[in-house]
Amino acid sequence: MNAKILLAGATGHLGEKILRKLLDEGADVRVVIRPNTPLEKIGKLKQYDIGVIQTDMSNINELTLACQDVDCVVSAVHGLEDVIIGVQSALLEAAVNAGVPRFIPSDYASDFTKQAAGENRNFDLRRKFHEQLDKSPIAVTSILNGAFAEILFRGNPLLDVNNNSVSYWEDEDKKLDFTMMDDVATFTAAAAMDATTPRILRIAGFQVSPKELAAIAGESKEQPFELIRQGSLEDLRALIQRERAAHPEGEQELYPAWQQLQYVHSMFSTTLFPLDNKRYSDIQFADAKTFVNMLVEAP
Structure with a gap:
């Protein structure tokens, strides 16, 4: 059976690329978007054979319903604390409630696990969210890809x-x-379909x-x-x-x-090391x- 993937952030540049690559891989994809998403972006999503769920991204009950029978939640959201921690925390809680086995957070960055706190504001937000991920019962895979x-x-x-x-x-x-965005999307889609991924995957084109x-x-x-x-x-x-x-x-x-x-x-x-390019x-x-x-x- 095709893997069922829930994707958040599909209206963004990277998110849409991940969506297309998931469909290329044969995934059964549904996406969650905000109720105030512009009609132009909604129309763009509806050209694909996917489920489109509009919901308040802080509504745990609705997000839990969206996560039912899903094999992996993939996040490609971007923003500041209200998104990287707020929205992703709700997604994580919903995924756990629904019994989703795997979660891929919106990291897609250089290896901030090897950087000191305070060096990069946006990486600090991801590091803070990782504290929640590491306490969660769900299997998590972060994809780090440099610039x-x-x-x-x-x-x-x-x-x-x-x-x-x-x-x-x-x-x-x-x-x-450096890694081209298309290559990051391709790798992310492959990882989403792979039930054996480790905690961190590092790639550099x-x-x-x-x-x-x-x-x-x-x-x-x-x-x-x-x-x-x-x-x-x-x-x-x-x-x-x-x-x-x-x-x-x-x-x-x-x-x-x-x-x-x-x-x-x-x-x-x-510097990203070791690399998982050949996975x-x-x-x-x-x-x-x-x-x-x-x-x-x-x-």
Whole structure:
């Protein structure tokens, strides 16, 4: 029989990709969405052969009904404390009430289990939710994937193909973890269908240093790329503290500038290891050269 999966966060960019990959895997999918979800997003979901359940995401009884006969709850929600802890806590309680055997939380990040508290506001929320997960009777699998490679498409100074430069902090030889969002979705769908997953799965489509990134981009564009050192990790930490103090309104925003700098700090201070890329042999991750070629050729 096909696995029955409940997906939360299917209207988001990653969530919809996970939905499509689950359907490709032959899963029987139902999604939970808020009552105030825009009609455009609801219409987009209804193009798929899935169950769409609109419910108050804090209503434990309704969420428990949605979880009935489900093999795995997959969360791809994103937000601040009210979502990462509030909504996911309700999902977790409902899953336990309904006897769901497995739960995949919305982590999809660098390995915050190896980072100190206070280094990254959004990771601290996930770490706090993990305290609940670790006390729960349900089997939990977190998927950690480093940075979504697509961030480099947004004029990110880590790789500036317009100005032929690669910026870095501390060490030009530090390996950075990148995974394309499609590959994260494919791996997540496979993990959701796999009843034997461990507590943590780590994946990285490619691990590449700033120096290697500059060489690959230079070869792809047939022009030299300059390596630009922005400072040490201590310099970056001090910059984050100044920016956060100067912009307190960012505490209510998901991605204020200082939070984005915190993500950069995590990239240059941790490395995913060991990797579980080979757990599902049919998944072929985009490598650094393939991705950089794509980036250079993008309009």
